[in-house]
Amino acid sequence: MSDGVTDIQDLERxxxxxxxxxxxxxxxAGGGHYGSSLSxxxxxxxxxxxxxxxxxxxxxxxxxxxxxxxxxxxxSALYAVLADLGFFDRAELHTFTRLGSDFGDHPDRTKVTGVxxxxxxxxxxxxxxxxxxTGLRLRGSAGRVVVVIGDGEQDEGQMWEAAGxxxxxxxxxxxxxxxxxxxxxxxxxxxILDLEPMGExxxxxxxxxxxVDGHDLPALVRTWEDVAxxxxxxxxxxxxxxxxxxxxxxxPDIEGDAAWHVGYLHGPDMxxxxxxxxAMYPAVNAGAER
Amino acid sequence: MSPQSDQTYESWEARHQATQLVKVSQTxxxxxxxxxxxxxxxxxxxxxxxxxEFEERHPERFFQFGIAERNMIGAAAxxxxxxxxxxxxxxxxxxxxxxxxxxRTDLAYPQVPVRILATHSGISMGFFSTSHHATExxxxxxxxxxxxVLSPADGTSAAALLTATVDYPGPIYVRxxxxxxxxxxxxxxGGYEPGVPWLARKGADLLIVSTGIxxxxxxxxxxxxxxxxxxxxxxxxxxxxxxxxDAVVEHASRYxxxxxxxxxxxxxGLGSMVAESLALAGHRRPLLKHGIPDExxxxxxxxxxxxxxxxxxxxxxxxxxxxxxxxxxxxDGADRSCWTEAEKSRVIAESRxxxxxxxxLSLVGLDY
Numbered sequence: 092m093s094d095g096v097t098d099i100q101d102l103e104r105x106x107x108x109x110x111x112x113x114x115x116x117x118x119x120a121g122g123g124h125y126g127s128s129l130s131x132x133x134x135x136x137x138x139x140x141x142x143x144x145x146x147x148x149x150x151x152x153x154x155x156x157x158x159x160x161x162x163x164x165x166x167s168a169l170y171a172v173l174a175d176l177g178f179f180d181r182a183e184l185h186t187f188t189r190l191g192s193d194f195g196d197h198p199d200r201t202k203v204t205g206v207x208x209x210x211x212x213x214x215x216x217x218x219x220x221x222x223x224x225t226g227l228r229l230r231g232s233a234g235r236v237v238v239v240i241g242d243g244e245q246d247e248g249q250m251w252e253a254a255g256x257x258x259x260x261x262x263x264x265x266x267x268x269x270x271x272x273x274x275x276x277x278x279x280x281x282x283i284l285d286l287e288p289m290g291e292x293x294x295x296x297x298x299x300x301x302x303v304d305g306h307d308l309p310a311l312v313r314t315w316e317d318v319a320x321x322x323x324x325x326x327x328x329x330x331x332x333x334x335x336x337x338x339x340x341x342x343p344d345i346e347g348d349a350a351w352h353v354g355y356l357h358g359p360d361m362x363x364x365x366x367x368x369x370a371m372y373p374a375v376n377a378g379a380e381r
Numbered sequence: 382m383s384p385q386s387d388q389t390y391e392s393w394e395a396r397h398q399a400t401q402l403v404k405v406s407q408t409x410x411x412x413x414x415x416x417x418x419x420x421x422x423x424x425x426x427x428x429x430x431x432x433x434e435f436e437e438r439h440p441e442r443f444f445q446f447g448i449a450e451r452n453m454i455g456a457a458a459x460x461x462x463x464x465x466x467x468x469x470x471x472x473x474x475x476x477x478x479x480x481x482x483x484x485r486t487d488l489a490y491p492q493v494p495v496r497i498l499a500t501h502s503g504i505s506m507g508f509f510s511t512s513h514h515a516t517e518x519x520x521x522x523x524x525x526x527x528x529x530v531l532s533p534a535d536g537t538s539a540a541a542l543l544t545a546t547v548d549y550p551g552p553i554y555v556r557x558x559x560x561x562x563x564x565x566x567x568x569x570x571g572g573y574e575p576g577v578p579w580l581a582r583k584g585a586d587l588l589i590v591s592t593g594i595x596x597x598x599x600x601x602x603x604x605x606x607x608x609x610x611x612x613x614x615x616x617x618x619x620x621x622x623x624x625x626x627d628a629v630v631e632h633a634s635r636y637x638x639x640x641x642x643x644x645x646x647x648x649x650g651l652g653s654m655v656a657e658s659l660a661l662a663g664h665r666r667p668l669l670k671h672g673i674p675d676e677x678x679x680x681x682x683x684x685x686x687x688x689x690x691x692x693x694x695x696x697x698x699x700x701x702x703x704x705x706x707x708x709x710x711x712x713d714g715a716d717r718s719c720w721t722e723a724e725k726s727r728v729i730a731e732s733r734x735x736x737x738x739x740x741x742l743s744l745v746g747l748d749y
Contacts, residue, residue, distance in 0.1 A: 108747070115745045120508070128427075164511065185742075188508035190681030190689060190732035195510035199680075211512025212479065213448050243425065246447035277425045277445065284447040319618050365745055 095309075100374055102308050105136045105175060107372045110341050112171035114356070116187040116194075116366060122355035123188075123196060126338035126347060128168040130272040131239065133306045134334055136170045138161045138237060138268070142315035147177040148207040150204050154232045157223050161216020162241035162270060163197035170194055170203070178205030214247025216240060217267060221257045224265035224329075235264045235322065243275030246284050251296070260299030265329040267295050267298075270305065271340040273348040293331045304333030306338040399431060399560030401499060406434035406535025408543050410470055413439050416547065420460060424450045424470045430470035430500045431560070436695035450475045453481035454495070460690075461493035466547065469495065473502035477554060487529040488552035496546075496553045502593065504690075505645030505672065508682035516673045519592075520649025523556055524623050530622035531575065532556040534596035538573070538619055539567040545574055556621075558594035559683065560597030565597040576620050578628050586613030587701060588636035590629065592618045592651050595642045595692060603695035613701060618651060626658040634664055638708045640701050642690055643672040667711035669704045669719055671697070684730040691720035699724065729742075 097224050101171050109132050126176035139145070157161050160169050167187065174181035186192035193202035197211030220238035227234040244250060271289070273280055280286050290300045299321060305313045311334070320330045339345040342364045345354070356364055387528035411630070413419040413435070422444040427433040428527055436443035446453040457467035469476070476499045486493050497519065522530050529546070531553060533539035539557065546553055565581070566573075573579050582600050591599040596617045603613040616632050618624075633655065641652035652670030659666055675688055687693045691700050697723050703719040711717070 106557070111745050111747050115747060118742055118745065121737075156626050185738070186736075188680060188682065190679065190685040191729045192508075192680045195508045195680040197510045197512050199510060202680075209512070212512055214475065243448055246425065246449045248449060248451060275425055275448065276429070277427050283425060283445060284449075361745075365685050 097267060099243065099308050099312070102140060103372050104131050104333065104375045105140065106308070107375050109136055109168060109171040110368045111365065112174070112181070112184060113167045114361065114368070115171065116167040116184050117355070118361065119185055120188040120196070122353060123167060124164045124353055125342065125356070126272065126351050127162060127165040127241070127270070128342055129340045129342065130270050130305070130336040131192075132134060132339045132340065133308055133311055134239065134268055134336070135168055135272060137308055138315060139172050140311050141177060143237065144177070144234075144318060145201045145205075147205065150178060153230075156233045156234055157220070157236045159208045159210065159216040159220050159223075159236070159238045161220075161238050162213065162244055163210030165270070166196065166198040166238075169206070170335070173203070173205040176205070179203070184330055187221040194366045198320065213244040215252070217250055217253035220265055220267070221253050221260075221262060224257070224262040225260065227264060228262070228283040231304040235266065237266050237268060239268045239270060241275070242271045242273065242286055242289070243283065244281050245269075245286055245289070254293065254296045254298065261297055261327045262329045263326040265316055266322075267329070267331040269331060269333045270336055271333050271335045272347070274338045274347060274352070276349065276352045282317065289333060297328060299328045299330040300333065300337070301330065302333045305336035306340055339370055342368060383675050384389065388646050395731065398601050400564050401536040401539055401562065402431040402557055403531070404540050405498060405543065405557065406431045410435045410438040412544065412547060413442060418464060418466045419547075420455060420467050422446055422453055422463050422467060423456065424453045424471045426471050429472070429723075432470045432498070433467075439721040448561060449470060449475055450480050451483050454480045455487050458487040458491065458493050458497040461495050467495050468498055470498040470500060471558060472506070472513060473499035473508075473515035473518050474513050477502075477515055477522055477556075481521055484522070484528065484552070484554065484677040492527055492551050494552065496543075496555060498555050500557045501559045502556045502685050503558070504678040505644070505683050508680045510680060511677045514678055515574065516644070516646045517716075518554075518556065519621055519643070519645050519651065520653070523624070523649075523654065527551055529575070529723070530556065530621060531619060532594060533619050534592040534617050535562060535565040535580070536560075537564060537569055540621060541569050541573055542575055547588050547653055550729060552669065554569040556593055560596055562594045564624035565600060565679050573646060576623065576625055578625055579617040579619060580614065581617040582613070582615040584612045585614040585636070586611050587638050587640060587705060588633055589613055589615045589632070589640045589642055589697070589701065590618060590651065590655050591615060592621060593644065595644050598687075598692065598694050598697055599642050601694040602701060605694060605698045606701055607688050609702065611702065621651065621654070624654055624658075626661075629655060630662045630664060633666060637666070638705060639651065639666050640704055641668065641670040641672075642671050642697055644687070645672050646675055647672040662740065667704075667708045669700070669717070671700050671720065681732065685728070688732070689725055689728045691724060696720065696724070
């Protein structure tokens, strides 16, 4: 990337479009996971556009980087990003959750091009990712694996089975990205099982740990560059990036509110949400998005 | 602003119309007023399962386990050995399926009195898709020795069965719906007790054998069939294990044809249990297993998914009617497809006609 300012603006434009497409999918469904999808936007957009090596015109490319959205309930963000990349026609998002659609509220690898693994039951994704990282290494492939996990998801014991295995096998080609939005279905993560000190837990399991503001695009781009460099040079350890985010980012009235794990913005609330989301991106020409 | 939603998602208000789950929580809270052995737990789904209602009344006896179902099952076993009766609530997919080995090894094998409130069973989670569905739990759990499996038709039935089994010494899996279904039994007379199947509707031409939330749909289908001159009886098999094979056979032997209706994979579920019982008893009856075929449920809003598989009132009535048309030739060349691909295509077309189209989405302001 040559011109840093332009590139960040390009990412911002994609983030705006992704946020609006999330709202649109949930409007089609008549309700959905605003919180868990909107917290993922900068993470997924920056990963796909600056870190991941994938080929939308050759989605089964054997040496591609893999992505598992282990917190599958954020899939409307993933669908929007994959559509923008050209894995499928974005008009297909208008069938989200409708009878016979390929696009359910948890992603299905047998139905959606670009989805590397089906998810929805929490705690499974990191194990599958560790298996992919093992398989890629066995093939001698340069492919890397990114597993996007929730914070509440770390309540699941299987997460820590995967954490132990990945460190023991030295899977440096595996990166977990934690969407640390601080809420789960029944309330704030702090009130359920707490989870802290999260970074220390992963470090004690033998992982490289980085922390970043999950909505700060320049910081995210730098983080992915640093991780790629670590993976290239040091090796030996899997990496987790703990990204501090806000559930429902862009809609102040619902941000960080566990009661909004699933919900529906009616007409005027929806219009207000579109306004506050557009206002997040003053530098993006409102007429520029496709 | 409150997280309200239309009928496809669970708003707070809609949850409180979840009569079966409301009844379960109220029943437990009332039982716990008099019985300090009763404790309740959930794994980050207390609002969806509605045991939050119990927590409000007995906060000191509610335990939040986070998203950690296997830990909750093991811990419930431990509490049970200390004289408590834990009722643990999460979706059927995350208890009957995710927790399967824990149910066998920590609950059934050691014989501890833990009750699993397995809500949102079958395909009731609709477009949340396969990770949130449970169309395998009946077949999986029926082979767990020492486990009781209850499958109440509605809130009244659930309250009766839960109340009757408080002192049952072993573990119980209670298969519940999402809870939005209409109440079937306003009240239940004596005789509705664990183990004995209940004749929910009398009839002569056909016996519909069903379980759980499909019983109500079957009864309404039978009412609709009556207008077409078909007099169908409905048997409510609310106890799937131990299965009252003799009683089911006794009922079935009085009818010329048997239709089994279940929101479960037709491989290994109630249909298989009825077929097995009839065969072992030496009864030859035309029998149709009607449920989710051996596949993963398609994506769609819950009510539309039931319709697609012919499991709503209309679909069951059409299936029963097509079945009876073929009964006379059932053993010699009937094609036996009573819920056809054409019916499924019709349901998809009708469902899609109600979708929001791109022109309705101008609020967002994206062009295509």
